[in-house]
Amino acid sequence: MMTPRLTLGPVAYHWPADKKIDFYAKIADEAPIDTVYLGEVICSKRAPFFDQHYSEVAERLIRGGKTVVFSSLAEVMLKRERKATKALSELEDYEIEINNAAGLLTIDGRAHRIGPFMNVYNSQTLGYFAHRGANHVCLPVELPSSSAALLARTASELGVGIEVQVFGRASLAVSARCYHARAHGRTKDNCQFVCEEDPDGMPLTTQDNQPFLRINGIQTLSHSYVNLTDEIPAMVDMGITDFRLMPQDIDMIEIAKAFAAVLHGEIAPQTARERINALEIGAPFSNGFWHGQAGHRRIEAMGRSLG
Amino acid sequence: MTVAELICPAGTPASLRTAVDAGADAVYCGFQNATNARNFPGLNFSPDELAASVRYAHEQGTKVLLALNTYPPDGKFDLWKEAADLGARLGIDAYIVADVGVAEYIRQNHPGIRLHLSVQAAASSPEAIRYYVREFAVKRVVLPRILTIPEIREIKSEIPCEIETFIFGNHGLMVEGRCSLTNYATGLSTNMDGVCSPAAEVHYVRDDQENLSTRLGEFTIDRFGAGEKAGYPTICKGRYTTAQRQGGYYAFEEPISLNLARLLPDLIDAGVNAFKIEGRQRSRAYVREVVSSFRYAVDQIRAGNKPDLADLVALTEGQKETQGAFRTKKWR
Known part of the structure; x- marks a missing residue:
C-alpha cells in the first residue's frame, strides 16, 4: 500500500495578498503537507490581486518539498473566466486541477487532476476521465463512504489518485450571484471586495440563533468544519490516497501536524482530535456526509490508530 | 428565427396528457426513483404509465424527453442504466442527462437517441458545451439560469448544438448540480x-x-x-x-417565480431553440393554463405578430416574479 499523502486545498476566501503570502511561507517551512493546491477557484474578480505572486509562492513551496498544483475556477461564464481557464489548462510548469468542464476542452490527453466541483460520483465517470488523461480525482464533499470505497477500488485499478476532504468547511453551493455583495446592498459588479472582511466566511444564523451557513462571495459553505480524523484509518484501508485540508483562518500548521501524525501512524485519531479541539476553533465538527447522513451531523466513529 | 419549441412539465400521466392537449411540442418526465431531479412521492411514471404516455404523446405529434438528470453514487449506477434501457424500449425521443458516466453509457448503448445536457450539468460557457458535444454528441444544452440574453446570444454563436432555456416557474438560485x-x-x-x-x-x-x-x-x-x-x-x-x-x-433571494414572458421575442432573436416551463410538481390546472398561454404567445411571435403578453405576465400576478439573470447583470 502506498504512503497516504496530506494535501492543502486552494484558499477559498479572499485573503489579502500579504496574508496569503505569509500563510504559504509558513506552510512551506513548517507544515508536514505533501501537496498544495494554489489558484482562485471561487471568484474571478479576485484573481488580479494575487496573480503576480503565484510563481514566487509556488517556488517557495517547491523548495519546501511540496508538490504544487494549480486549481481552476469552479464557475466559468464570463470572458475573463474563460480566458483564465484556458490559460490554466495550458500551464506548462505545474500540475493542474480542473474544476469546470470548460477546462477539459483543450486538455488533449495531457495529464491532469479532476477537482471536487467536477462531480465524480461513480466509477463510470472516474473511468471516463481516467481514460482521457486524469491521473487524480478529488471526490465531492457530500459523497458517502460507501461510494468512496468503491471509487477508491476503481481508482487503484486505474492507477489514479483519489482524494477526500478531511478538514474544513464544506462547500455546499455556488451561484452566479454574490451573496456577500447582496448582504451589503451591492451587486457583484460593484462589490468593492467586501468579502475581504470575512476571512473565514460571513456567518448566516437562523432566526432561532442557530449558526447554519457561511457566505464566501458566490459560494455557500457549512458553518461546521468537516473533521474526519477518526475515520482516517478506515479511509486508508479502503484505498483513499490523498487527504485534503481546506485552509481556514485558524492555525493550519497545527491542524496539518495533527493530521499528518495520524496518517503516519504516530498518534491515535483521538489524540489528534484532542489537539484540534484545544485550538478552540469556534465551530462544531461534522462528518455526517461521510456516513451518509445529514452533513451537519457529528457521528461517533470508532477511531483506531494506524501505528 | 428559431422554431422555439415549448418544453412542458409532466409530473404524472394525467398532467402529461394535459400538457400535450394544451399544445406542448415536447414533455419531460421521469421514473419513480432517484434517477430524476424531481423524485417526490406521488410524482413520476411507472414503466407501464410511461409506455402509455409515450403512445399518447406521439399520436398527437408531441415528443417525450426522459429526465435522467441526477448523479448516480457508486454502487447504485445500475438503476440509471435500467432507466436508460427502459426509456429506449418505450420509445422516448431524448434523454436529459447530467452525469458524465450516464452520458457515456447512453452514447455507447443507445446512440440513436438524442442526448440533451441537463441544466444540472451546469455548462455555462461555449467551451464546456463544446466539450459535451464533442465527447457525447449532445444535441441540445439546457442553459443554467445565470446568463443574460446578450451572453446567451454569444454562446449560441459559438456552439454546434441547440439551446434550451427556462422561461417560467420556480427559480433556483444556486448553480444546479452543485448544490448540497x-x-x-x-x-x-x-x-x-x-x-x-x-x-x-x-x-x-x-x-x-x-x-x-x-x-x-x-x-x-x-x-x-x-x-x-x-x-x-x-x-x-x-x-x-x-x-x-x-x-x-x-440572504440569497426572495421566494419568487421566474417569468420571462416579456423577453420571449428577445430570446427567440438570440437563437434559443426551446423554452422550458418548470413545474412537474404542479397541478393539471396550472399546467393547462401556463402551457396554453405560452403556446399562444410563441405561435404569435412565430407568425410575426406582437402578442399581448399581459396574460402571461398575469400568470404570476399576486406573487413576486423576476426575470432573474436574463435581463441585467445587476441581478448577480
Whole structure:
C-alpha cells in the first residue's frame, strides 16, 4: 500500500495578498503537507490581486518539498473566466486541477487532476476521465463512504489518485450571484471586495440563533468544519490516497501536524482530535456526509490508530 | 428565427396528457426513483404509465424527453442504466442527462437517441458545451439560469448544438448540480437522491405568540408573524441573520417565480431553440393554463405578430416574479 499523502486545498476566501503570502511561507517551512493546491477557484474578480505572486509562492513551496498544483475556477461564464481557464489548462510548469468542464476542452490527453466541483460520483465517470488523461480525482464533499470505497477500488485499478476532504468547511453551493455583495446592498459588479472582511466566511444564523451557513462571495459553505480524523484509518484501508485540508483562518500548521501524525501512524485519531479541539476553533465538527447522513451531523466513529 | 419549441412539465400521466392537449411540442418526465431531479412521492411514471404516455404523446405529434438528470453514487449506477434501457424500449425521443458516466453509457448503448445536457450539468460557457458535444454528441444544452440574453446570444454563436432555456416557474438560485444544501440539513441529496427540501423533513412550528417557524431538518429556514403567509422552507429562499443586516433577511433571494414572458421575442432573436416551463410538481390546472398561454404567445411571435403578453405576465400576478439573470447583470 502506498504512503497516504496530506494535501492543502486552494484558499477559498479572499485573503489579502500579504496574508496569503505569509500563510504559504509558513506552510512551506513548517507544515508536514505533501501537496498544495494554489489558484482562485471561487471568484474571478479576485484573481488580479494575487496573480503576480503565484510563481514566487509556488517556488517557495517547491523548495519546501511540496508538490504544487494549480486549481481552476469552479464557475466559468464570463470572458475573463474563460480566458483564465484556458490559460490554466495550458500551464506548462505545474500540475493542474480542473474544476469546470470548460477546462477539459483543450486538455488533449495531457495529464491532469479532476477537482471536487467536477462531480465524480461513480466509477463510470472516474473511468471516463481516467481514460482521457486524469491521473487524480478529488471526490465531492457530500459523497458517502460507501461510494468512496468503491471509487477508491476503481481508482487503484486505474492507477489514479483519489482524494477526500478531511478538514474544513464544506462547500455546499455556488451561484452566479454574490451573496456577500447582496448582504451589503451591492451587486457583484460593484462589490468593492467586501468579502475581504470575512476571512473565514460571513456567518448566516437562523432566526432561532442557530449558526447554519457561511457566505464566501458566490459560494455557500457549512458553518461546521468537516473533521474526519477518526475515520482516517478506515479511509486508508479502503484505498483513499490523498487527504485534503481546506485552509481556514485558524492555525493550519497545527491542524496539518495533527493530521499528518495520524496518517503516519504516530498518534491515535483521538489524540489528534484532542489537539484540534484545544485550538478552540469556534465551530462544531461534522462528518455526517461521510456516513451518509445529514452533513451537519457529528457521528461517533470508532477511531483506531494506524501505528 | 428559431422554431422555439415549448418544453412542458409532466409530473404524472394525467398532467402529461394535459400538457400535450394544451399544445406542448415536447414533455419531460421521469421514473419513480432517484434517477430524476424531481423524485417526490406521488410524482413520476411507472414503466407501464410511461409506455402509455409515450403512445399518447406521439399520436398527437408531441415528443417525450426522459429526465435522467441526477448523479448516480457508486454502487447504485445500475438503476440509471435500467432507466436508460427502459426509456429506449418505450420509445422516448431524448434523454436529459447530467452525469458524465450516464452520458457515456447512453452514447455507447443507445446512440440513436438524442442526448440533451441537463441544466444540472451546469455548462455555462461555449467551451464546456463544446466539450459535451464533442465527447457525447449532445444535441441540445439546457442553459443554467445565470446568463443574460446578450451572453446567451454569444454562446449560441459559438456552439454546434441547440439551446434550451427556462422561461417560467420556480427559480433556483444556486448553480444546479452543485448544490448540497439540502443534504447538509437532511441527509438526502439533490444530486444523488433527486430531492430539494424533501417534505418528510419539513416541519411547521408555532410559538405561543402565534409566530410560525418553517423548519428543514433541525434548521429554521424562515419565521412568519401571525397572519403572515408562510412559504415552503427552501434553504436558498429562507431568511437568516448576519451582522450587516437588521433582523432576518433573504440572504440569497426572495421566494419568487421566474417569468420571462416579456423577453420571449428577445430570446427567440438570440437563437434559443426551446423554452422550458418548470413545474412537474404542479397541478393539471396550472399546467393547462401556463402551457396554453405560452403556446399562444410563441405561435404569435412565430407568425410575426406582437402578442399581448399581459396574460402571461398575469400568470404570476399576486406573487413576486423576476426575470432573474436574463435581463441585467445587476441581478448577480
